Amino acid sequence: MSAELEEIHEECGIFGVWGHPDASRLTYFGLHALQHRGQEGAGIVSNDHGNLIGHRGLGLLTQVFSDEKDITKLKGDAAIGHVRYATAGSGGLDNIQPFVFRFHDGDIALCHNGNLTNCPSLRRALEDEGAIFHSNSDTEVLMHLVRRSVRKTLLDKLREALNTVHGGFAYLLLTENEMIGALDPNGFRPLSLGRMKNGAYVLASETCALDVVGAERIRDIRPGEIVIVNDEGYRIVRYTGLTQLSICSMEFIYFARPDSDIYGVNVHSARKRMGMRLAQESPVEADMVIGVPNSSLSAAAGYAEVSGLPNEMGLIKNQYVARTFIQPTQELREQGVRMKLSAVKSVVKGKRVVVLDDSIVRGTTSRHIVQLLKEAGAAEVHMRISSPPLKYPCFYGIDISTTQELIAATKSVEEIREFIGADSLAYLSLDGLVESIGLHEDAPYGGLCVAYFNGDYPTALDDYEEDFLASLSPDDRLRLARFAEEHSDYMDNEFHTVQIPRHAANIVPVDG
Amino acid sequence: MSAELEEIHEECGIFGVWGHPDASRLTYFGLHALQHRGQEGAGIVSNDHGNLIGHRGLGLLTQVFSDEKDITKLKGDAAIGHVRYATAGSGGLDNIQPFVFRFHDGDIALCHNGNLTNCPSLRRALEDEGAIFHSNSDTEVLMHLVRRSVRKTLLDKLREALNTVHGGFAYLLLTENEMIGALDPNGFRPLSLGRMKNGAYVLASETCALDVVGAERIRDIRPGEIVIVNDEGYRIVRYTGLTQLSICSMEFIYFARPDSDIYGVNVHSARKRMGMRLAQESPVEADMVIGVPNSSLSAAAGYAEVSGLPNEMGLIKNQYVARTFIQPTQELREQGVRMKLSAVKSVVKGKRVVVLDDSIVRGTTSRHIVQLLKEAGAAEVHMRISSPPLKYPCFYGIDISTTQELIAATKSVEEIREFIGADSLAYLSLDGLVESIGLHEDAPYGGLCVAYFNGDYPTALDDYEEDFLASLSPDDRLRLARFAEEHSDYMDNEFHTVQIPRHAANIVPVDG
């Protein structure tokens, strides 16, 4: 976890395995490696000869699976699992995935990482046709679309459904005979396929989960692809040709684990390069570099290496912070009572320090860090942020829903510096970010979604568009319209109702 | 937490505050900063106008205090608290501290960090006189001694009792009118006194707990001292003049938090110096330095700085490891399923790496780390340990009870290297350790207990002695006898039954 970005939450991690006698236990370990993607709920469903068995609950994986029998009861040689961050108002047990649907023609389990931009209108339309929903989750919509499709095979029904939902999604399904993964046309969320030594196949949100179960990565699932795994092996088909990679840049900046590789780029190395680039873009005379633990340690190492300054441990993070129910009163907070971070006085006392962090959201945490270091005796505090200013919300699966909560949406860098009390403040440039990550896909920004920084959303915003446009300043609205025009050759498929045109640089023919 | 040393457990952390309206909440935060000292039980007792109120339970602090009312019910402006590691066979709720004793002449709460060497014989003697014990804890013995003393005041009763118990201990008591701390004659465990802005006094196992509540350190409690805090302030008295500092060197190597200072020495800085010294003592041609997260990152930084090698993040620790109930089967383990640590392939692939860790206990974790790195493609793995080989058990509060479980007790360095599969292995020298820590007390080893490394125990072992001597090789027995002779001028006080003579370099007159 970082400091400021702890306030922003990834919504999910998914993991599945097909073809291993310990399938549910492996899924447990895979999810354990993905716990950073969601801490508020977890579940696993196994396939015991076609009979799907599930166990799910609120809290950390270790809380949900608190007894050996919670795993041993999940018999069978295939399983899928999910860890989730519960968005506001949807915290109940009913929303914990994977969902299990039981039909007279067989059970299906389903889970999901992402967010659909046309979910509200799809729910409304389905309800009008008699559908009954049992959760607030976007996930359930897909199953209703699948079940209502008149196509003959599950795969064809699924293809139709995937062409109807918009936004960011990585789905994982488990049926009697197959495990199926599917990615949205922009590939906002990562999803990798791997193989274990015994031949079992694994699908996981991040490669760190493949590593943890000893699986070797075969390849990343790409935009618009469906991967079907069964006893005969795996095959990959496309459900749309209108694809263009726009993987979430936040995965590299903050969410993903440093040991994960995304499209061949190691996350730790990308972060280190961000720090190196930042040292070139915004050097400062100082005595040491300090990374905010844990997620900014990589960037700090890079900044230190390029600047020639020593990389010191000037901030300590309490490892036991998660889920504290007892909070300091306001009075105690004013008296200096703090829980998450401590400054190491004997390291920083009298020193000019450069502090590396990965982002500033509201600014309150950064202000807290500057204050901590100054109280510990730091002579100067120079804040360096290894990503550009965060100005726009995400609609594809990250819980930043309004611009109002983003300090950079309304304040200049100098105003932010003043607010947080640092002696200097600098952000990494957008070019610096894109080049540090170093994806080289034939797509805008090398294949990254950088909408949080410049508003250049790669898809129509559908049900969210009206409110989003209303939240913008006239200037911003104009600027975003210009972005859209520049990428106006992106063609929409039949299911989309385009309001903001999207990029079309990477259109490929349907082959699925 | 380190890697190998996770297998060794500190037994406790203690914290108390006198004179603050939020006493129990502050104690919660103080204990939270000490959670690394014990994760299996926690408790807080507050003083509500002489009426002691307690709350305690098994598990992490956040599990024991899972509801705001768990704190708000602990009214009053003084409180003491405890986090504990439960030693084998004593895991029940009955052993969770602080204990509250209710007498017709007032309540007393008591908690304890350490281990008494003469506890079994004291219990036996007390039982023979009609005492009834309700826990397995060493802590209860002190209260029986206090209550049976014929002295008139609590302070005098306590002095007598403290002269009767032997070994390592830091006690914390709470009565209607006072909070009292007491340290053993060797000061094996750290204990610091601080003051808050509002004038409240705080006693804590480590200074990081003072920092977290915004208290300023006044001074460390020293061997043989009793500190009494009440509404009029604090005063320090001695209960024995036969004292000599022998603070546990493991506190610096592994247990204490890096931001804590012990007798003025910052723990992070001491660890960094260990790494620097190790780079001088045992250099190696390599491409990078990797610290085993989290506790060896400081030493790695030191090694990197002196060696001129880059300090890389080649190992990642899963932050959610604590308390996993589900374990990989042996078969899965052989298939490479692992949970705690991951190697970052893209960092280490093809590289010659120096791995810094703080200790080797059984050797299994080190072997696992070497294997992880080699599987990730490391060309060479050079293990460097920032402390000397661990050969002897501790009898003063750390859970290393037999030499059998220590690989260095029976194997040479070369045999250990072979066992763990490293390309080279080197330990820090004992001199290197003592000088890196840099305590300069007028006592053997500068005031450190280094018995784990060389068997030079600073006190008689009392009830443990017979079994310990039996476990040694004849050579070792001879060598240890020689140690004892060298320090033979250490005089025993009337209560001790000396079997192995102890150091007496630092004898001071009783003044309490």
Next chain:
Amino acid sequence: MSAELEEIHEECGIFGVWGHPDASRLTYFGLHALQHRGQEGAGIVSNDHGNLIGHRGLGLLTQVFSDEKDITKLKGDAAIGHVRYATAGSGGLDNIQPFVFRFHDGDIALCHNGNLTNCPSLRRALEDEGAIFHSNSDTEVLMHLVRRSVRKTLLDKLREALNTVHGGFAYLLLTENEMIGALDPNGFRPLSLGRMKNGAYVLASETCALDVVGAERIRDIRPGEIVIVNDEGYRIVRYTGLTQLSICSMEFIYFARPDSDIYGVNVHSARKRMGMRLAQESPVEADMVIGVPNSSLSAAAGYAEVSGLPNEMGLIKNQYVARTFIQPTQELREQGVRMKLSAVKSVVKGKRVVVLDDSIVRGTTSRHIVQLLKEAGAAEVHMRISSPPLKYPCFYGIDISTTQELIAATKSVEEIREFIGADSLAYLSLDGLVESIGLHEDAPYGGLCVAYFNGDYPTALDDYEEDFLASLSPDDRLRLARFAEEHSDYMDNEFHTVQIPRHAANIVPVDG
């Protein structure tokens, strides 16, 4: 509870209130009075200005609502609730009612007492049209039918749905504006409407629940009726004219609480009359009458009164039997270890006793009672059963699913007597039962369903028919066909697929 009939379970109790500021608390007390109808799950949903809020869980009401806030959070002036017995394989939390369905056009809560005979085929048909079910419950089917109806108003949709489901049911719905109750065309389950002093309306499975909240009974809901309660009052409409009362005779014999009145007949008084009639039909020379506590005490009083024998307390029931997780081993059972019932030795020793019980299911409990009394010294034990032999399963909401488990289905009275070890055994005649209850509706058996005794099912059995007929002996099949013929003038409505003709004596015109 009775002795043998404890093995047979009612499936549910329902309760609702409209127009009281303490609606959820009243519902709690109402359900508390209905707890005997279901002990394995409970739930309440309240209407807080159109926003439905629910709380439900497994176990007794007092376990599900274990905290004052479980009730206070259920705000609003209307609420419905449910207690349930979980049939095999459907014990999960997902099946606890009331269900809450959330639609863009408003929330609906629904609960149910009964069993649908065409549920499996309806589920299959609905799934084929894309419906997704989330429980195993019959209840959910109704909501799918309602939501898929093309009628315009909820009432019309509901009418259509009620005409599509077959079997025994009492539904209770809660919407933003209304509370709605509905009864099947045969009125298998009781449902009463009452009014509180403040004008609030109450619907409850039994009148004892009206009494407990101080409500006055207005009238029983009758077969085929829908009752709509809203802020303007209540009105009753019919959704079918093809109705005929066949209320479950077991309600009188065993299920209902003695203080309840059903169609004007008090349950205790009916039971007492059964005992009186039994004394006339099957007198015996004896010293005393003993009722099996608690449900046969009424019948025992009646038998004693007519026979002139003293009514003694010879059997004691342990009041704390519910939910014991620890069971005697077979060996202990053979040694005489028993938990539920005890014989009072000093009462029965040397005496000839008449034991009154309400039914014999498998015969094992009766055998146990006889054995208990003989071991306690009873000279003779004469068993008298206040209902006819139980031979056929129920398909309308009572958990007797196969004839195999019924001893009277395969054994003669003499064989049963021998099996249970009594000195004599007699059952009440069917005529005796019908006349003792004394309903005087213009319908077969005075308006009672007595199919458990003679197989005369008042409706088609739909999905259950094939298996049921297969379980019968040829003679029984013939006899049942004859029954059907006798009542062949009963006309089916358009939705029914008649296989066994039903009675039609009580057809009334549709007026809803």
Next chain:
Amino acid sequence: MSAELEEIHEECGIFGVWGHPDASRLTYFGLHALQHRGQEGAGIVSNDHGNLIGHRGLGLLTQVFSDEKDITKLKGDAAIGHVRYATAGSGGLDNIQPFVFRFHDGDIALCHNGNLTNCPSLRRALEDEGAIFHSNSDTEVLMHLVRRSVRKTLLDKLREALNTVHGGFAYLLLTENEMIGALDPNGFRPLSLGRMKNGAYVLASETCALDVVGAERIRDIRPGEIVIVNDEGYRIVRYTGLTQLSICSMEFIYFARPDSDIYGVNVHSARKRMGMRLAQESPVEADMVIGVPNSSLSAAAGYAEVSGLPNEMGLIKNQYVARTFIQPTQELREQGVRMKLSAVKSVVKGKRVVVLDDSIVRGTTSRHIVQLLKEAGAAEVHMRISSPPLKYPCFYGIDISTTQELIAATKSVEEIREFIGADSLAYLSLDGLVESIGLHEDAPYGGLCVAYFNGDYPTALDDYEEDFLASLSPDDRLRLARFAEEHSDYMDNEFHTVQIPRHAANIVPVDG
């Protein structure tokens, strides 16, 4: 349970078994039959070859032992157990029995039913000698006395200790080699010895617990006796010759189960005789007799038999009342919302009813019953109480601690009648009570303690005396002094400090 007497609580039930492979399971069933004696805590300790293993918790037995393994872990062929009612201020887990004491010379488990009159002064004296108490329980005092005794054998230590404690007590101990029971010199509490078919011995508070495990009663333990059970059989010794039976009359009136026999008198039969006598003493012209369920049903049967009136079920008790956390608000209570009892309207409407109850404590429940019946339409309500007016507290183990809470202590019968609103009210006479129970011991009141009715306490009140005398009116003090004089030939043993002389009619020589 009765109505009014539910407000008065027995403090405990005890059960033990020696010599059965299923000892802990049998103890569970034995305690289950004694659950009516205490519902707030339970525990069992088994003897696994000298190693005592315990399990205990708050709540009903079924809550404390909620899992099969809670019993299976309690291995061994001997066990003792306890159910308790927690008196005010002592509700914590620390007070749940049996207590296990672990000594270097072996474990001892101990539990207790009763109350010591000199407990406060004994605790004080023991503390002054260094004893540390861990509970508020009277039970622990005995163990401190035993451990401090200088006698050589456990039996001699125990004898000394039993002569030091005063009041009412039935102790049960378990050691490596023996199970020991002991009764106070007045035998206030019942305790019976039985034998199972396999030869195992059982000790239990009531014979109903012997019956439930199939044990045959050998004999009741008598005042001043110790019973020792071991592998060789049992033997009974005396620890004092100054004994005189004064068994609590409340055991017959209310506490004991109707199927229990105490000193050969069956409880149900005694209650029935009380009702018969009451019909003779206080007849009334009426239409029916109604017993308040459950404990007054026996008396009602007796009243009905003698009066020739029908015995009707006019009041129904909800079987699921235990442990309701949700309570009606005052407003709801006024609207008639009620939970425990219901009147059966169709039975009582227009009728003149005689209601039998066993006691009146505060009068509020009786008033509630009268009101219930009148609201249900009863023409007249005549209350008949099958015991004399309750005027004085108990100091031997029943929770009636002050006279203030007893309505009969301050009001005349006519005033009480007016308060409860009955048309007439009559109590059983004291002679009637004594004769109905029909114990014929050579001791005052035939061997009963009737102090609740007339203040004639059979022992000194020790630490309670001062407050008790202060609570009395001058007249009452005088009258009680006269009682004491009449029985002045009762000699005190050396340990007693006599203030109110006690009866001595039944002195027997020490033979233990």
